[in-house]
Amino acid sequence: MVEELLFQEDYQIVDLILIAIALLVAMAVAIILFFYFSRKRIIKSELEKANLKIANQKEILQTTIITQEEERKRIAQDLHDAISSKLNIVSLNANMLSLKDISSEETNKIANSILKVTGNVLESSRKIAHDLLPPTLDKFGLEAALEELCEEVADTNSFEVDCNLQYLEHFLNKDKELHVFRIVQELFNNSIKYSEATNLTLKTEMEGKQLLLYYSDNGKGFDVSIAKKAKGLGMSGIENRVAILNAIHTIISSPDNGISVTLALNPSKDEN
């Protein structure tokens, strides 16, 4: 069994073949390991991306809730100040009226006071409702509502408002008109509160099949990249609404150069 003669050449050939096979095996292992590690890496980076997206959405959700609470607080305060306290007075007056022995002159006086206070309350409640959602928007459309908004801001006499509106009626459906209105409202609020501007411009025009909206002020401006990270809902709220509208927007602002916002909207198709 052990009497096999080893011929040098044949031995070498077998050796060569074995070495080549070993090399192929090594290469195969290398390729498999390469794919395995690439896989891990890709899956890891996709996971990171997904987590980032989730964290971002969480943040948006939280800011939305915070703003919602602030808004509720404000409404509660408004209602309390303007309405409950005044209704209290009315109730006191009515109570006095129900007393038996009072002169007709006093009755008249009290009745007038009640009239005056309820008039006030009516006015206040109308104003609160209007601030929340102007009925003009629903009844007369976007152009009228925006015009009214411009007039209100101009009426405060601290700003000069340049308003130039051109809007095709029913270009957007009611929901989208509300979003546009809110965006403009937010822009005005930001300018009023922070920008220390004196001149505000709002312009809308129909161009082809699109509605273009321009807003600008001559205030102190801000750094756009910083504002985006800020927790205030201003910017992200506007961006969310723009996304819902399926529109394209650009915000240009830099310190001391005011702000200029452009919005491009497509007509509402029948989505329902």
Next chain:
Amino acid sequence: MDTLLDISSNFAIAFCVLNALLYIFWLKGNNKAFRIFAVYLVVIAVIQINASYLKLIIPINNNLFLFHFYYILQFIFLTFFYFELLKHKWMYVVLVIVLGIITFQFIETPAMFFRYNPLGVAITQGFIVIYSVLFFYKYLHETNEFLIINIGLFFYLLSSILIFASGNLVFNMELITKYGYRLLLNLNNVLYLGLQFLIFVTWWKNYYSKKTIK
């Protein structure tokens, strides 16, 4: 060495038949790629059994012609298998061309029927290796139940190209290559056992998870 070769080759055949049976019994409710693979396993098992035991029924000396059935049928079935997974139309074109080349080889050298076919093995197994690399690339960030089988096929086919390509040396040389030949055959058996093991692992994983997680 002889007994080791016998034992390992018997073990390989047994494992091969076992896998074929397992996959056939698990045929129901599985996708097309799986069925093709099951048929492939059956065909290979049949060839393997013939290789070892045909001489008991029919008195022949050289059963090397079975080798041609082996690598050609392997190529055909695995091409269909990978087509189901990769869906590249050009794979069929490759199939036709390669079969054409092999037919041409047979016409030109009919004696090749009783020897190994280095070029044929290299081309057919080489293309299957390419398909398995494409499969790796496609499923780089997903998972697929055939991933383990793919690793096994890639590994085994790549390594065994050289083993089978050098098989013809047995006709040219004398005593020493019997030793080297057996060494190569042992190596082939070991790698083949590895492949069968991975096929088994795939079956086990799926069978197990279907039973417990549903």
